Structures are given as structure tokens and as C-alpha cells.
Amino acid sequence: MTEHLDHPGLEFRVETLQNLLDHLCSALNGELDPDAGQIDLSAYPSRSERVLYRAGLSSGQGFGMLLKRDLVASGPASQRPTDEELLAQWCDYDSSTGWSLKLEEERESRHDRVVWCTIRAEENPFGRRDVAGTDAAVPEQNLCPFFCGYITGVTSTLLEADIRVEHPGKLCMFVDRTLAECRFIVSGSRSIRHPLSERG
Amino acid sequence: MERPEPDGTQPQTVAFYSFKGGHGRTTSLVNVANLCARMGHAVLCIDLDLEAPGLSSLYGLPLETPGFVEYAADVLAKADPPFDPIAVDVDPIGDASGSLHVMPAGRFAGVPREQSAHYWSFMGRGAQEVFSTTPVAEEFWSHVRNSVFEHSVGFDYVFVDLRSGFSPLSLVGLKQWPGSLAIFLSRRVEASEGTRLLLETLPESFFNQPNYDRVCVLTRRPRFLTETEYAREHFEVGTQGRRGQTVMYDDDWLQSIVRERASRVIMQADPEVEAFGYQLIRPTGEILNRPLLDNYLELASRLAPRVFPPAEGRKNTGRDLISTVLQQPADLKVFRRSEEGDFVNFGDMEPNIAFKVETLQNLLDHLCSSINGDLELRLRFRPQTDRGEPAPRPSAEVLEAAGQSSGEAFGRALRDDIFGDNPHVVTPSEEELITRWCEFDSSTGWARLSLEKRRESRDLFLNWCTIRAEYNAFGRRDLRDEPIPGVPPQDLCYFLKGYISGVLTGLIRATTQVVHKKADCMFHRGDVNPCRFLVVVTRNPDARHPEFDGPPMRPQPVGRTDSDPGSATRAREVKSRD
Numbered sequence: 001m002t003e004h005l006d007h008p009g010l011e012f013r014v015e016t017l018q019n020l021l022d023h024l025c026s027a028l029n030g031e032l033d034p035d036a037g038q039i040d041l042s043a044y045p046s047r048s049e050r051v052l053y054r055a056g057l058s059s060g061q062g063f064g065m066l067l068k069r070d071l072v073a074s075g076p077a078s079q080r081p082t083d084e085e086l087l088a089q090w091c092d093y094d095s096s097t098g099w100s101l102k103l104e105e106e107r108e109s110r111h112d113r114v115v116w117c118t119i120r121a122e123e124n125p126f127g128r129r130d131v132a133g134t135d136a137a138v139p140e141q142n143l144c145p146f147f148c149g150y151i152t153g154v155t156s157t158l159l160e161a162d163i164r165v166e167h168p169g170k171l172c173m174f175v176d177r178t179l180a181e182c183r184f185i186v187s188g189s190r191s192i193r194h195p196l197s198e199r200g
Numbered sequence: 201m202e203r204p205e206p207d208g209t210q211p212q213t214v215a216f217y218s219f220k221g222g223h224g225r226t227t228s229l230v231n232v233a234n235l236c237a238r239m240g241h242a243v244l245c246i247d248l249d250l251e252a253p254g255l256s257s258l259y260g261l262p263l264e265t266p267g268f269v270e271y272a273a274d275v276l277a278k279a280d281p282p283f284d285p286i287a288v289d290v291d292p293i294g295d296a297s298g299s300l301h302v303m304p305a306g307r308f309a310g311v312p313r314e315q316s317a318h319y320w321s322f323m324g325r326g327a328q329e330v331f332s333t334t335p336v337a338e339e340f341w342s343h344v345r346n347s348v349f350e351h352s353v354g355f356d357y358v359f360v361d362l363r364s365g366f367s368p369l370s371l372v373g374l375k376q377w378p379g380s381l382a383i384f385l386s387r388r389v390e391a392s393e394g395t396r397l398l399l400e401t402l403p404e405s406f407f408n409q410p411n412y413d414r415v416c417v418l419t420r421r422p423r424f425l426t427e428t429e430y431a432r433e434h435f436e437v438g439t440q441g442r443r444g445q446t447v448m449y450d451d452d453w454l455q456s457i458v459r460e461r462a463s464r465v466i467m468q469a470d471p472e473v474e475a476f477g478y479q480l481i482r483p484t485g486e487i488l489n490r491p492l493l494d495n496y497l498e499l500a501s502r503l504a505p506r507v508f509p510p511a512e513g514r515k516n517t518g519r520d521l522i523s524t525v526l527q528q529p530a531d532l533k534v535f536r537r538s539e540e541g542d543f544v545n546f547g548d549m550e551p552n553i554a555f556k557v558e559t560l561q562n563l564l565d566h567l568c569s570s571i572n573g574d575l576e577l578r579l580r581f582r583p584q585t586d587r588g589e590p591a592p593r594p595s596a597e598v599l600e601a602a603g604q605s606s607g608e609a610f611g612r613a614l615r616d617d618i619f620g621d622n623p624h625v626v627t628p629s630e631e632e633l634i635t636r637w638c639e640f641d642s643s644t645g646w647a648r649l650s651l652e653k654r655r656e657s658r659d660l661f662l663n664w665c666t667i668r669a670e671y672n673a674f675g676r677r678d679l680r681d682e683p684i685p686g687v688p689p690q691d692l693c694y695f696l697k698g699y700i701s702g703v704l705t706g707l708i709r710a711t712t713q714v715v716h717k718k719a720d721c722m723f724h725r726g727d728v729n730p731c732r733f734l735v736v737v738t739r740n741p742d743a744r745h746p747e748f749d750g751p752p753m754r755p756q757p758v759g760r761t762d763s764d765p766g767s768a769t770r771a772r773e774v775k776s777r778d
Binding site for chain 1: 552554555557558560562563565566568569570571572575593594599605606645673674677679686692695
């Protein structure tokens with residue numbers, strides 16, 4: 001977390017911010033239907049949450065492509081990072097910008113999916129509401145769907161897998177104000193590639 | 201024995217000095233030394249702050265590690281000891297293969313007790329011999345320098361941590377280790393005045409090399425030594441660097457003070473909070489506004505020019521070093537303003553933008569509430585403006601309102617920060633306040649803001665100015681090659697427009713009106729620079745600029761009336777229970 005005149009802060013790529021605001025403004029102006037397309041948005045009841053998720057997904061995919069280019073495509077195949085390393089490097093990278101991500105291994109099979117890990121976002125800037133609000137007249141909104149979409153976008157692009165990110169209320173700082181972090185459960189349709197098997 | 205003169209093959213020596221302690225001197229030395237070593241140079245650090253040693257702690261050396269005192273005692277005893285600094289591991293940047301050696305102060309504490317007793321015994325007797333200007337002392341230091349210069353490692357740089365204050369230890373260090381002198385000071389009057397007095401008092405003949413290079417480094421402390429510093433001002437390289445914050449003055453700053461005694465230097469910011477720059481008022485009355493440079497990369501570049509020689513014909517400002525670092529697969533995570541005003545993440549060279557969390561949340565809450573119908577858009581929905589232009593769309597209204605409230609909060613905070621309760625603060629003019637805000641927010645990646653022009657109209661009791669916003673993150677659209685399918689680009693400048701109005705309202709406590717015509721907007725023009733915002737400042741509520749459409753009205757939560765101020769709180773409580 002960074003500081004801005006003694007207040008917590010965070011950094012965005014300008015492109016990410018523009019993408020987020022473009023989505024929201026387009027929805028507000030009636031130019032974007034958040035329910036269009038094949039994306040499963042059943043976990044997000046409100047219209048704004050669905051727009052945020054879409055914005056996060058799109059931003060994450062864009063950033064995931066950049067990361068993939070830097071982390072995967074630039075090196076020889078024998079040096080290709082494993083799934084775990086890619087996840088860890090992404091968390092390291094985004095943590096330096098105030099997003100404060102930590103990776104926690106958690107392997108578990110659930111029906112047709114495999115839980116890969118839990119992403120812990122300490123003092124998640126999209127979920128925390130312990131900082132003084134600017135305008136009390138405006139109702140607080142749950143912004144975590146943006147983060148869910150972002151994680152989905154980054155991981156699915158980076159790892160080339162069908163990724164699902166779950167963020168139930170009991171793991172969300174916005175819903176449970178006693179929490180100090182948000183936790184996002186990341187699962188995939190295939191097993192995570194293990195370093196040894198991957199590198200032979 | 202004569203001290204060898206630098207001839208390009210000798211190591212370059214840099215003495216780190218501060219009149220007062222705790223100004224980041226040793227921290228800076230460690231960061232600069234680490235960086236030079238990582239870039240492939242052989243570096244030696246010597247701790248001559250014998251009364252308050254710090255290098256061994258910063259490098260994690262055991263307390264029982266012998267150092268300068270033990271070596272000096274042997275030299276005085278004619279034992280001809282080897283100069284034996286401790287090698288410290290530093291990860292290289294890329295393929296560079298530098299080295300870092302440390303000569304700690306000595307066994308000043310720890311067990312066995314007789315070892316530290318020996319240290320303090322030396323400080324009582326031996327130190328008096330060597331920290332003086334006697335022939336014995338001159339011979340001693342000549343011996344030390346030769347040992348360093350002729351060491352088998354072949355050091356490129358020798359960084360010497362000097363004792364602070366006005367004492368034999370510091371003065372002899374200043375005398376014996378010139379080459380470059382990095383002087384650390386803060387805006388605390390005791391630090392800057394002490395430094396000035398010391399350098400004015402010492403005759404040039406005192407120094408072995410009178411015209412040596414002096415670099416003044418302003419340190420911000422202690423607030424920036426926490427975990428919540430600005431990321432853009434970090435020098436964070438894991439175990440390879442240490443946190444802290446330095447700002448480097450233009451290199452002739454202190455000399456200007458020393459040589460122009462009638463000049464006054466005005467430090468207008470709270471010394472512990474923020475440094476926006478400084479004013480040098482010359483005897484002629486000319487006022488020079490000087491910006492401050494920052495970060496350790498620039499400091500390293502300034503102090504270690506051999507590593508990163510400047511391009512021909514210009515001074516080394518650090519950009520060469522930064523360019524060099526960027527060419528390496530470094531793990532540096534540094535944010536810094538680029539020359540164009542971008543807030544660049546050196547990890548990927550992408551322009552970034554920094555937000556206070558509360559500002560971002562306020563912006564997104566406004567938009568999401570409006571999307572969900574929780575916020576009533578009863579703003580300025582008119583088919584067209586008074587000038588016949590199409591009316592702004594809903595998003596424009598919401599963005600502007602969000603910007604206005606975010607800006608007001610920040611403007612008030614900035615004003616409190618500038619004025620605070622510091623009795624030394626000189627009351628700035630409104631123009632100065634606006635300039636300071638521009639400088640502050642220019643470092644956050646929002647835009648490169650500047651006060652372009654200012655006019656006054658006494659008839660209307662109304663002032664106006666133009667805020668120039670280059671590389672406006674809300675207006676520029678040059679970062680993405682193709683738009684996102686199904687998501688048309690939106691005019692986000694309305695947020696900045698509201699924000700500017702809000703900041704100035706909070707900062708100068710006056711009513712402000714902001715006009716941002718399409719012809720002055722990067723987004724609508726489709727080119728790069730700049731955006732211009734016409735700001736009208738008035739203390740007369742009836743005064744109205746002819747181009748102004750009217751202020752944004754505050755959005756209201758659905759179902760709330762102005763006479764029911766508690767409804768928002770109740771809505772929040774209900775949301776919280778959900």
C-alpha cells in the first residue's frame with residue numbers, strides 16, 4: 001500500500017483505469033449491456049457489479065497478455081516459468097503497486113475443477129471501507145467484482161486455462177468488515193502444472 | 201606522503217556528511233553503494249562515524265567484526281596491518297559483476313567485553329591522534345588512502361560515512377576524503393543553518409582539494425520511513441536496498457547560499473511533510489523557484505559519474521543511469537516521473553496513475569450508484585447547453601460530481617498540510633498554492649499540471665487562470681491501439697474538471713468555476729497535448745464567467761431529500777448489514 005498525504009493509495013496502469021471507467025460510463029450512458037454475451041455473471045446480482053466484473057476481466061486479460069509476453073515469450077522454452085512461478089511473479093508485480101497480493105497454495109478437487117490457490121489481497125483497496133469516505137451522500141458499493149474479473153482475466157490469459165475465481169461474502173472485506181483481507185479462490189478446469197513435471 | 205590525486209585510475213571518493221544526525225546519510229550511502237556494485241563496479245564503504253557506527257548494522261555484520269578502529273590502532277603501533285574490508289554479497293543487475301566491501305567502524309559493542317573496551321579506549325586516545333591536523337595524522341591518513349587505493353580489489357568507488365556535526369571526527373573526515381562531498385540536510389532550520397555556518401566558517405584552504413564537488417541532498421523524514429510511502433518515491437529492491445527518501449538539490453544550491461549571504465532561502469513547506477521546491481531570493485530581489493529532484497538513482501548518478509557518464513554537453517541528472525538500469529533485467533520497482541510528466545512504472549515502462557484509495561472509491565461509488573439507480577441523476581440534464589452544444593451525458597455529470605467532491609477533500613487536506621501548525625511557514629499567495637498543488641499532483645500521473653496564465657478583473661472581483669494539463673490520463677487516448685469491442689471510449693475529462701474545481705475550492709477557500717471546452721480537450725481533439733481548463737475564481741457569488749454552464753449539482757441518493765441528511769447514513773448501515 002502506498003501513501004498519498006498520509007492516506008493509503010494505489011497505482012493503476014492508465015490503460016486499466018481508462019478501461020474501468022469506460023465500462024462504467026458506457027453502462028451508465030446505456031451504451032453497454034453488462035448481461036450481453038456468454039460470460040457467467042450469476043454471482044453478481046447488481047448491474048454495477050456485473051459491469052465491474054466485465055471491466056476487471058477485460059483489464060486483466062490485457063495485462064495478462066503483457067505479462068505473458070514479458071515472462072513467457074521472451075525466454076527459451078527450457079526456461080519457461082511454471083504455472084506456480086507465473087502466479088507468484090504476477091502477485092509480486094501487482095503488490096508493488098498497492099494491490100498487495102499474496103499467493104497461498106491450496107490444492108483441492110471440487111467436482112470437475114481443481115482449486116489452484118487462494119489469492120489474498122491485504123487491505124484490498126476495492127473491498128476495504130476503513131478509510132474515511134469522501135462523500136457521505138453516495139452509497140458505498142461493492143467494488144470487489146472488479147478484482148474478481150481482474151484476477152480471472154490475468155490468470156486465464158497468463159496460464160492459458162479456464163479459470164474461475166470465487167469470492168464469497170465470508171471472504172470479502174466489504175461484506176464482513178472485521179476482515180483484514182479479501183481472499184479469492186482460484187480454480188481451474190485442469191491441474192496446475194507442477195514444476196518438475198513441466199520441466200521434465 | 202602526498203595524497204594521490206584522482207587521475208582516472210584511482211577510485212573516486214565520496215564523503216557522506218550531515219550536520220545533524222538522522223538525515224538519511226548512511227541509508228543513502230548504502231543505497232548508492234549497492235547500486236554501483238550491482239552495476240558492476242568495485243565499491244568500498246568505510247564507516248568513519250566512529251561515535252555512532254551504522255554501516256555494520258545496515259549490512260548485517262556481526263558486532264564482533266573488526267574494522268577501522270582495530271586497523272587504525274595497528275597502524276599507529278607500526279604493525280603494518282593489511283587493509284582488510286569485509287566482502288558483502290550483492291546481487292548484480294543483469295550480467296554485471298561488481299563487488300561490495302565494507303570496512304565497519306570496529307568492535308564497538310558486544311562480547312567479549314574487552315574487545316569493545318579496546319574500541320572505546322582508542323576513541324579516547326588514538327582518535328585524538330588521527331583525527332587532527334598534526335603531521336602524524338597526515339601521515340596516518342596518507343597511509344590509509346594508499347592502502348585503499350592500492351588494494352588488490354581495485355576499487356572504483358570509495359564511499360566514506362562521516363560523523364555528523366562539528367567535531368574533529370567530522371572535520372578531519374571532510375578534509376581527508378574529498379573527491380565529492382554529499383551533504384545531507386533537511387528543511388529543519390537547525391540542519392540547514394548548521395550546514396551553512398559550517399561551510400562558511402571553514403576556509404577553503406582547510407580542504408585538501410578546495411574545489412571539490414559538493415552535492416546537497418535534502419532528506420524528507422521521518423514520515424517516509426514507514427511501510428506506506430509513495431511507491432513512486434521508493435527505492436525498493438528487496439535486500440538490495442533500503443527505504444528512505446532523499447531529494448537532491450541542484451548541485452549549486454548550497455554554494456549559492458554560502459556565497460550570497462544576503463540571499464534568503466524560503467522553505468515554505470512543513471519540513472516533515474513535503475518538499476515542493478524552494479525559493480532563492482537574490483539580493484536584487486530576483487526570486488528563483490527551484491524544483492527538487494528526487495530518488496537514489498539520481499543521487500547515485502550524480503555521485504558516481506564514472507559509472508554513468510552524462511551525454512556530451514549536459515549535466516548528469518540521473519537519466520543516463522536510469523536508462524542504463526532500464527536496459528537491464530533489473531528487479532527494480534521504481535515509479536518515477538518521466539521527462540514527459542508520465543508516472544512510469546519502470547517494471548514495464550507503462551504510464552501509471554496513483555490514487556488515494558478514498559478518491560478511487562468515491563469515483564467508483566458515484567458511477568456504480570448511478571448505474572444501480574441508487575443515486576439520482578438530477579443534475580443538468582438539458583437537451584443542450586446555453587451555447588447550443590449537446591448536453592453532457594449522464595456519465596459526464598457523475599464524473600464531474602465525483603471529481604468535485606474528491607477534489608474538495610484533497611484540497612482541504614493539502615491546505616492543512618501546507619499550513620499545519622508550523623510557525624515557520626510563510627503564508628503563500630493563492631498563485632503559489634495553485635502552483636504547489638500542480639506540482640504535487642503532477643507527480644501522481646494524473647497529468648502534468650501547470651498554472652499557465654493568470655488574470656485579474658477588479659470590476660467583477662473575479663480572477664481567472666488556466667490550468668494546463670499535459671499527458672492528462674483522463675483525456676489521452678494514445679495508449680491503446682484498438683478500442684475495446686463494445687465499450688466506446690468515454691470523455692473522462694469531466695472527472696478532472698470537477699476535481700480541479702474541487703481542489704481549488706478546498707485549497708484557496710473560494711468559489712471556483714471550471715470551463716473545459718472541446719477545443720481545449722485532448723480527448724475531443726484526438727491529439728496528445730494539452731488539455732486546458734479555464735478556472736474562474738470568485739468571491740462574489742453573483743459574478744459569473746460568460747462561458748460557464750453552471751456548477752455541477754450534487755447527486756442525491758434515491759429517496760433522499762435535502763431535508764433528510766440522515767438517509768445516506770441509514771442507507772450505508774443497511775448496506776453494511778447486508
